[in-house]
Amino acid sequence: MKRQIYLFLMVFFSVITFAQKTVSGKITDEDGVAIPSASVTIEEPGKDAILAYGITNSKGEYKVSFTSSESNVDLKVKAFNQKPLTKQITNSDQTLTFKLQSEATEIKEVQLKTKMITSRGDTIAYDLKAFDHKNDRTLADVMRKIPGIEVKTDGTILFQGNAINKFYVEGKDLMEGGYGTITNSLPKDAVAKLEVLENHQPVKMLQGKIPSDAAAINIKLKKSVTMTGRGEVGSGFGDPWLWNLKLTPMFFSKKQQWVVNYKTNNMGEQVENEGNILAFGSSWEGRRGNASQNTWLNVETANTPNLPVKRYLFNNVHYLSANYLTNIDNKKEWELKANANYTNNSVEREDQVETIFSNGLSTVNTSTRNNFYTDKLKGELIFTKNAKKGFFKNTTTFSQFWNADRAVALRNNGIGNQATESPTSSFQNSLSTIIPWKEKMVNLKSYINYQDDRQTLEVSPASYMQFPYLKPKANENDPDEYGFINFAPGTSAIQNFRIKTLDTSHSANISFTTKGWTFTPQIGVDFSTDKLNTNFDGLAVPTGPGDVQPDFSSSVYENNLTFTETVPSASVGINYKSDAWSIFANVPVNLNNIKAEDDLRKVSKSLNKTTFTPNAFIQYSFASFFKASLSGNISNNFGDIQSAYAGYMLLSPSGFNVMDANNPIPEINTKSAGSRLEYRNPLNNLFFNVNYRLSDTKRNLLSSPVLDPTTGFTLIQYKNQDNSSTSNSFSGEIGKYFPKFKSNISLNYRNSNTVSDAFFSNTEYEKQYESKNNSQSYGLKFNNTYFSWMSIDYNVSISRTKQENIGLPEGRKFAPNKGFNHNLSAFIYPLENHSIGFNWDQVNSSDGTRKFDNAFFDLSYQFAWSAKKIDFELKWMNIANRRVFETYNIQASKNAVEYTRIQLRPSQVMFTVKFNFK
Incomplete structure (x- = not known):
């Protein structure tokens, strides 16, 4: 290394x-x-x-x-x-x-033409008119044709392969990272120009002092006061009756901005993800994150295919969001933002899986049918001042979940009904302020998070489950023995779980600048505590004479654990910014104090360790268009409460999990380094980047699952044993836009290698082995709008995954998993305002013996009422009515391969009216 x-x-x-x-x-x-x-x-x-x-x-x-x-x-x-x-x-x-010699020029005719791409300093501006076509309607439609930019289905924007850190409309950050709604719903006709702000530092006080390696997007509108938005109303038939409604009005002015969004459908569109935070800004702004649950208990879950979500998602979703921004002072430095969203969603999923273990003797057949119910509410209030002479940001967030999941699972003819209930309450407050003090800057940050998670998992009948378990030793010299838990027929197994979490972080630093260098010494303290309470209820029966069954009423199946972590720290940030160089590094020393205590289970663990975890980034810009960078970091992780509990927990109907009370607190040390060469030339519309990264991770605990290959159930535990994993990856991408042919083409490649220690157990033996994995992928993207009567978008990727387990008696080199994916989208315009669309998704996979080909075809007709800016669309999806997706996967943890059949959406026809708000 x-x-x-x-x-x-x-x-x-x-x-x-x-x-x-x-x-x-x-x-x-x-x-x-x-x-x-x-x-x-x-x-x-x-x-x-x-x-x-x-x-x-x-x-x-x-x-x-x-x-x-x-x-x-x-x-x-x-x-x-x-x-x-x-x-x-x-x-x-x-x-x-x-x-220069003067030379007068006689101008006979003047034609004003805007350049499609212009560059000034760190800002690249794109004229959207140069890239859009007849069938484009939204900002996302046009952005997908711009070289160097990638837009995902949920609206996520990547520039040169990396996520952006901010999304502005007229310089204002209304969405606070959740910009997917605007990307997918802002009409292209409202946009004058799109700007990419390279090396963007969002805190104005730090610009020119604290560099950044991330880019931002700024949307310039045609009008200073803009009332716009996008709407769709659709209905259709398939199985069952289908509907699709989207209403997203927007308003933008110099003082106020707002976006209201309501979307509902049952046709497979995952609209609720548009509310996710996609850009996280700068750490100087405080802490940001997507609201999430501490989800420990799960029902068995059907697989999802490597397909566009619309092919397999059986949903019934209602998503409502509102975002509001206003200036609250005359200087327009202070902003108030209020954001809220609500999701109500029901999803159905079903699959069938054949698992063949590597000894060739054991095969487990499973079938899972799921219903997932999501019910969540989030509200956020943000006060911000972002000026050259002061910065303040306070974010208060409240989230509430009422989620529930259901499953009916069949395993080798045994059936189990499974259910979880998961209510969660969460409150967060993040404060960051930067105060100028003479020639220095003082930054104070405070973060508080309190969360209360409750979960219940019930499996009925409990006799569906039969697990291997580790019998208790009579004395220290007794060997470990595995037995089986058999549940009484007709009874239920119930796992109760509750965890209360308090997480705080406070820090203070002072920054001073000299000759382009900025030094930032900082002190801080992080404190977190988790209180875990669990118990299991079930009825076991003997399997044979003399067999000792576990007593579920004993404390072995309970937890009353408190996990506390206190980390005082001191660090020095080093930053340098010039026209050519950007350097930033952080050199922290952390005093880690961790305690895990459970009187009920006689757990008492502690760790006191000082760690040095530096990170650095160096970037050099040269020859106007090139950027070369190096990065590296050392990190330490000492686990969390999930690695400390000692009472058996039924985290899933497929197996119990437990940690050995005698095992130490986990220690994970990772060292990584990377390099990147980037080229972006607006003069000839050429962009490319090359990346290489390598990492080495060392752990003191090794996952040791005990697998019963007859039933497929697993007991998860860990061994106190040093182990490591190393990985290296190379990736590259090149893209160019050809104005003469109105074509955008890009190629990408990725190669990744991982070597890691692993452990395999069954009821007969246990063995440590080495797992080697290699994955490669090639991709091509192409779009063309040269002809006025036709446009084409084509994406293709080829992948290959190889795995080898070295050291297992039945270990072998698994047959390579080969994949081929492509999407062709073509539109023909036979008459003015009329278009015919054709879409072809192809997903193939192979293990060398079996080959699975999955093809999907869509056809659409659209009439554009130009005067009213209204579109009428008739669309037939999945023309071939393919109902099942088939694929092959390698399961490293089980030393097995899986052949999977997943239920898909049937053929369906939709009629939709699409329109702009003004």
């Missing part, structure tokens, strides 16, 4: 050394008067490709950095009403001053 790190360091610094070629100087006219806004470009002789460019400032000064292997390059200067100049110069650092 060290050798690989050294190699990448050498490559990184050799690239930097090779890139240090800079030409600077001044451009004037014949009289020596400075010429502002003149363009200076560097090109290789005989090649029509720009290596780098610069623009002169108000004093006529320019500076251009470039990289080339040629001994000479061409320097070209252009300015309005001046004669262009071209000069061949040596490939070296130099200062050159040029005088």
Whole structure:
């Protein structure tokens, strides 16, 4: 690993050394008067490709950095009403001053054309008109055609493969990270320009002082006051009657913004995910996160296929959200934001699975039918001041869940009815403020989170379950023995669970800047406590003469555990920002104090350890279009309450889980490093990035599941044994937009290798082994709008996964899992305002012996009433009426392979009316 790190360091610094070629100087006219806004470009002789460019400032000064292997390059200067100049110069650092000759130009006809992509500093601006087509309606539709940008179904935006950190409309962050609603519902006609803000630091006080490696999106609207939005009303038939309703009005002005959103359907659209926080901003703003439950207990769950969600999601969803922002002072520095959303959702799912264990003798057949019920409410109130001379942000969040899940599971002809109830209440408050103090900045942060989770899992009849379990030792010298738990016919098994969580974090730091460097010493303390109470109720029966059955009324099946973690810390942040360099590092020392106590189970564990967990990021920008970066970090994790309980818990009907009371608190140490080379050139619409990352993780506890291959049930436990895993991955992506052909094409590749220690047990033996995994994927994306009568979008990916278990008696090299996915979406425009759409999804998988081909076809017709901006669409989905998805998977933890059949949505026909709000 060290050798690989050294190699990448050498490559990184050799690239930097090779890139240090800079030409600077001044451009004037014949009289020596400075010429502002003149363009200076560097090109290789005989090649029509720009290596780098610069623009002169108000004093006529320019500076251009470039990289080339040629001994000479061409320097070209252009300015309005001046004669262009071209000069061949040596490939070296130099200062050159040029005088341009005046040249009047007679303009016979003037046509104003907006450039599709322009760049100024760290801002790249895209003219949406250059990328949209007849069938595009929303911001997301157009963004999917822009090189370097990827938009997912829920509205998530990636730039150069990385998630953005902010999404603004006219410079305001209304959605606070939950921007998917706007991406999917803002009409394209309301947008004038889309801006990518590279290396964006959202806190204005820190701009130019604390660098960032993330990008942000800013939407520029055509009107200063905009009332807009998108709506759909649809109905159809399939099985059962179908409906789809979407109403998303929006309002944007200089002082106020709001978005109201109501969406409901039962046709397989996962609209509730639009409310998720997709961009998390800066840690200087405090802590942000999606509301979630501490979900420990689960029913057995049917699988989901690697398909678009609309193919398999049997849902009945109602999602309502409202977001409001207003300035509350005359200077427009203070903002009040109020956000709320409510989800009511019911989902059905069903599958059949054949599991074949590697010894070739055991096969388990299962079938699972689920009903998942989601009922959740979230409210948020945010006060923000983000100004050059002060920052304040307080976020108060309340969340309530009333979720429930149901399952009917069949395993080797045994049937079990399963149910969970999961109510949760959560309250969070995050405060961060930065106060200027002379030439310094003082940052105070406070975070408080309290959450109360209750869960109940019931399985009836309990005789459906038959588990291996670890019999208690008579004395320390007795070997471990495995027995089976048999439940009395007609009885129920009930697992009760409750956990109360208090999590707090407080810190203070002071920042001072000198010569471009910013140093931030910080002290803080994190405190968390979890109180866990569980008990299990069931009735066991003997399996044979002399067999001792567990007593469920004993404390072995109860927990009364308190897990407390106190971590005082001290750190120094080091940051540097210049035109070419961005450096930030954090050097913390943590004093970890952890206690786990359960008088009922006689658990008393503690850990006191000092850890050093530095992280660093270095980025160098060169030759106008290149960025090279290195990153690395060391992290420590000491587990949580899930690794400390010692009483048996039925976390799932498929098996009990338990931790050995004598095991120490888990210690996980991870070291990772990565490198990235990025190129983005708006002048020729070319973008690419190359990434490499490696990591090494060491643990003191090893997962030791005890599997009964006859029933497929498992007992999960852990051994006190050092183990490790290493991984390395390489990925690359290149994309280019061809304006002449109105085509966007991108290619991507990824290769990942992981080697890890693992442990396998059954009722006959136990063995440690090494698991090796390799995965590769290739992808291509292409869209074309060259012809006025047709547009095409095509995505394809090819994957290959290999696994080998070394050291198991029946271990073997599993047959490679090969996958092929593609999507073709084509629209034909035979007449004005009429379009015919065709969609083809193909998902294939193979294990070398069996091959599964899954094809899906959709057909649509749309009429656009242009005067009213209303669309009428008739769509036939899953024309072939494919009802089952078939696939093959490797299950490493079971040393087995699975062949799965998953129920899909049938053929359905929908008629939909789509419209804009103004």
